[in-house]
Amino acid sequence: MTNAVLAKGNPALPDFGKARDKLIHNWRAYLANVMLALPLVLGSLIMFLPLVWAVSFSFGQPHEFFKLPPPVIPSAFRLDNYDVVFERVDFLRFFLNSVIVTTCVTIAQLITCSMAGYAFARLRFPGKRIIFIGFLASMMVPQHVTLIPVFIIIRGMGLYNNLGALIVPYATSVFGTFLLKQFFETIPDELEDAAKIDGAGFLQIYRSIMLPLAGPPLATLAILTFNSSWNNFFWPLIFINSSDKMTLPLGMLYLRGQDGVTNSGVLMAAIVLNLVPVLIFFLIFQRRLVEGVTLSGLKGA
Amino acid sequence: MEPSPFRLFKQKTFPVSFPYRLYLGLTLVGRILPGTAYGRRKRSQSTRQMVLMAPFRAGLRWKKPKPLVLREAIAGYFFILPTLLSFLVFFLIPTISGLGMSFFDWDFFSEPEYVGLDNFLELAGDKLFMTTLKNTALFAISATALNVGLGMFIAIGINSIKWRWLKAFLRTAYFIPFVISTVVVALLFGFLLQESTGVVNYYLTRLGFDKVPWLSSSLWAFRSIVLIDVWKHVGFFTLIFLAGLQAIPRELYEAALVDGAGRLVRLRRITIPLLTPSLFFSLVIAMIGAFQVFESMFVLTNGGPGDATRTVVMLLYREAFGSFNMGYAASMAVVLFLVILALTITQVRLGDRWVFYR
Numbered sequence A: 001m002t003n004a005v006l007a008k009g010n011p012a013l014p015d016f017g018k019a020r021d022k023l024i025h026n027w028r029a030y031l032a033n034v035m036l037a038l039p040l041v042l043g044s045l046i047m048f049l050p051l052v053w054a055v056s057f058s059f060g061q062p063h064e065f066f067k068l069p070p071p072v073i074p075s076a077f078r079l080d081n082y083d084v085v086f087e088r089v090d091f092l093r094f095f096l097n098s099v100i101v102t103t104c105v106t107i108a109q110l111i112t113c114s115m116a117g118y119a120f121a122r123l124r125f126p127g128k129r130i131i132f133i134g135f136l137a138s139m140m141v142p143q144h145v146t147l148i149p150v151f152i153i154i155r156g157m158g159l160y161n162n163l164g165a166l167i168v169p170y171a172t173s174v175f176g177t178f179l180l181k182q183f184f185e186t187i188p189d190e191l192e193d194a195a196k197i198d199g200a201g202f203l204q205i206y207r208s209i210m211l212p213l214a215g216p217p218l219a220t221l222a223i224l225t226f227n228s229s230w231n232n233f234f235w236p237l238i239f240i241n242s243s244d245k246m247t248l249p250l251g252m253l254y255l256r257g258q259d260g261v262t263n264s265g266v267l268m269a270a271i272v273l274n275l276v277p278v279l280i281f282f283l284i285f286q287r288r289l290v291e292g293v294t295l296s297g298l299k300g301a
Numbered sequence B: 001m002e003p004s005p006f007r008l009f010k011q012k013t014f015p016v017s018f019p020y021r022l023y024l025g026l027t028l029v030g031r032i033l034p035g036t037a038y039g040r041r042k043r044s045q046s047t048r049q050m051v052l053m054a055p056f057r058a059g060l061r062w063k064k065p066k067p068l069v070l071r072e073a074i075a076g077y078f079f080i081l082p083t084l085l086s087f088l089v090f091f092l093i094p095t096i097s098g099l100g101m102s103f104f105d106w107d108f109f110s111e112p113e114y115v116g117l118d119n120f121l122e123l124a125g126d127k128l129f130m131t132t133l134k135n136t137a138l139f140a141i142s143a144t145a146l147n148v149g150l151g152m153f154i155a156i157g158i159n160s161i162k163w164r165w166l167k168a169f170l171r172t173a174y175f176i177p178f179v180i181s182t183v184v185v186a187l188l189f190g191f192l193l194q195e196s197t198g199v200v201n202y203y204l205t206r207l208g209f210d211k212v213p214w215l216s217s218s219l220w221a222f223r224s225i226v227l228i229d230v231w232k233h234v235g236f237f238t239l240i241f242l243a244g245l246q247a248i249p250r251e252l253y254e255a256a257l258v259d260g261a262g263r264l265v266r267l268r269r270i271t272i273p274l275l276t277p278s279l280f281f282s283l284v285i286a287m288i289g290a291f292q293v294f295e296s297m298f299v300l301t302n303g304g305p306g307d308a309t310r311t312v313v314m315l316l317y318r319e320a321f322g323s324f325n326m327g328y329a330a331s332m333a334v335v336l337f338l339v340i341l342a343l344t345i346t347q348v349r350l351g352d353r354w355v356f357y358r
Helices: A002-007 A018-058 A080-088 A091-122 A128-138 A143-156 A164-170 A174-185 A189-197 A202-213 A215-230 A234-239 A248-256 A265-296 B005-010 B018-032 B047-061 B070-101 B118-125 B127-160 B164-179 B182-192 B199-206 B218-246 B250-258 B263-291 B295-300 B312-321 B326-354
Strands: none
Touching: A018 A265, A018 B127, A018 B164, A018 B182, A018 B218, A080 A091, A080 A265, A091 A128, A091 A164, A091 A174, A091 A202, A091 A215, A091 A248, A091 A265, A091 B070, A128 A174, A128 B070, A143 A164, A143 A234, A143 B070, A143 B312, A143 B326, A164 A234, A174 A215, A174 B070, A189 A202, A202 A215, A202 B070, A215 A265, A234 A248, A248 A265, A248 B182, A265 B164, A265 B182, A265 B218, B070 B326, B118 B326, B127 B164, B127 B218, B127 B263, B127 B312, B127 B326, B164 B218, B182 B218, B182 B295, B218 B263, B218 B295, B250 B263, B263 B326, B295 B312, B312 B326
């Protein structure tokens, strides 16, 4: 931007004419941009390389020590490692479990969060503020404080070693409630008043006025929830102990425990199988995900 | 010139960016907790006056105290019912009983026995717990500093690039690791960082460096874990800072240009001061997250070598589900919570001094 000042014709400099100034300006701006971008681009390589290596090693041979230098582009596309993955563990089962849990959690949260968000933003009832502050405070308490009692409660509900254990506690979310409350507060009162005059009940207002407007925040919530539920590791670790109930993250650990899998091409193949859906998901929803994370920030960190 | 967070919070439309709103949420929680002042203190007021005045000030904020309508109240409870129920069953009751449990000695199968503060006294003398606490704190400090610092500078860098496509590319590139599950990340790096056959060491030796015992020496194992954490999370903080940067009005830079301010001056006098709310928010979030770190250590090193990478949560997990010392594990959780709480309150209070609000 200093260049902009220069280009406008600084009296301290000899006048080279407009075209010359512009050229210098462009050239210097270009150089500054490149100098700035270079370290950042190099840094972004560090972000990519591990993923690239995972892919290239997954196409190597199983149970074989690797040829060094490691190929960045695999020399042959052998699928042996992938075969071994499916041989050793029921990988599709893990995947399916993950899909089931994640879908249920996401749908449940969309419903419960939008309901609670609507109530907190739009309805008056005694104790509203206290309850809401309680909700907010619960975001500050680490889940490990509640871990053991929740473990007992879940066992008591008969959900131990059941996918339900991964769904029920996550069916609601304080964060999502907060997000939706903030959104519903921005909706003008007139819309609601008009509906009330027409004799609509609260359920109807929620269903036919609030929900249709809440598309963007709901999408944001859905994507954030989907991502965090898909990657949840701690809860399956505690509540699931048979391999047919495992979700992907725990399944990966289970796979590593199998003979000859630790640190081999087979593990890389499984990692790639893990990465593919996540990256597809990321590419499709990138915009919204980035938006959601920027807006909210609270999750996942 | 900070407005009372509570008042802003009550406003229907926010003139401020969302991270800032969430920050306001956090300060709100911070302020109502015991030991923190409620709202902003005027110089002439004592704490006691403030606390006494608080309900009245809260009362003043309601513009039209409409009477409650029974139907509306019923509807309200109906709508929050699922969330409230889940809050009670999975948060409030467990929290209270978790706190209570820390005063008992219980092995899950026999009858719990009340032992008073014994668990905490035992914790204070437990060398392993102190080691894990030290590890966790060290991890939290280094990971927070690196994540937030790097995130900030990457964001400033990305923001000053003029080519839009490159901006978009870089933002995506740094953010990708964030969506990958920690377990997968840890397994992947476990593979790449092997000492004798690892890819990373291969390239290091090619460049003329010695092989680094990434996961086998206690010092390097700890560093590796921090680096992996940075690899995964730095993009997240970059995004937060990018949002903060976009909220800075262009006119400020233009005015500075007219005054002849150079790049560094603009960075020091405009960008960084106006980024302090994002910086503060990131620090709080990063700290809270880092103190609960578990997965990468659990998968990658399982606490080893020795106990060099064992964290509080790992020890807690082992005590609770390995040795069934439920009361002891609960008391660890309580200590962890208190540490996080104390740090957050300190950060919020210190934040008042250095965070700059427009």
